[in-house]
Amino acid sequence: MMTAVNLGARVTGWGFVIFTIGSIAWTVVGLGSGQVSLIAANGFLTFVNLVGIWRWLGRQRAYEDGGRSAKAASRRASSPTLFTxxxxxxxxxxxxxxxxxxxxxxxxxxxxxxxxxxxxxxxxxxxxxxxxxxxxxxxxxxxxxxxxxxxxxxxxxxxxxxxxxxxxxxxx
CATH class of the missing domain: 2.30.30.240 (PRC-barrel domain)
Structure with missing residues (x-):
């Protein structure tokens, strides 16, 4: 739900953190039980989830924070009021x-x-x-x-x- 509803970069990013924890846990289960398919699938999912974390908690969050800061600063400044x-x-x-x-x-x-x-x-x-x-x-x-x-x-x-x-x- 955290990624599906798109409530902003932070919420979506933390959804990917939860996905990453789950995929790592399933990889550990696969290692413990010798299930190569489970290891491969969740190893790939861990990689995808790490890209999601980088995108949503790194780059996209920075973009949203930058836009929010300009919006807030414009309300206090003599320049025209902005919104993204x-x-x-x-x-x-x-x-x-x-x-x-x-x-x-x-x-x-x-x-x-x-x-x-x-x-x-x-x-x-x-x-x-x-x-x-x-x-x-x-x-x-x-x-x-x-x-x-x-x-x-x-x-x-x-x-x-x-x-x-x-x-x-x-x-x-």
Missing amino acids: ATGIAGMAVLDGEGTPLGKAVDALIECRSGAVSYVVVATTATAGIAEQLRAVSREAIVFECDQLVLRMPRHAFEAIPPINPVSWPTSI
Whole structure:
């Protein structure tokens, strides 16, 4: 669960630590019982898990910490307030009246200009069932530090046709 839910680099990295302990333990069992297949399989898994630890507790954690530090420092500085682009995913989305609508899934950025073209917003019914994705143009969004606010009421957002979850538009 620690690696599957992707709660950030530290949690995912510690999930790989747990995997590594398990694969080492199974390798020891294989050595004690003479099971070559168990030794080989878990030796390989130990290697894979060590790469996971390096990636998630080393490099990726450093990236996340760097982004977090810039975000925090920008709130105290006279420079514009920042948030990380990766931080858009999961950010709360509110309608023009401040009522929660859902969460941001991703932002699509234009290659030439570097400007955000649109943000994909997920809304769900009860208990996360029947998720719908809608593409909202950049002009209709106010980027705040911890949330996105749409420049439209709920009924206008709901009038935007849902997009195909596996085939997003090239423009809106």
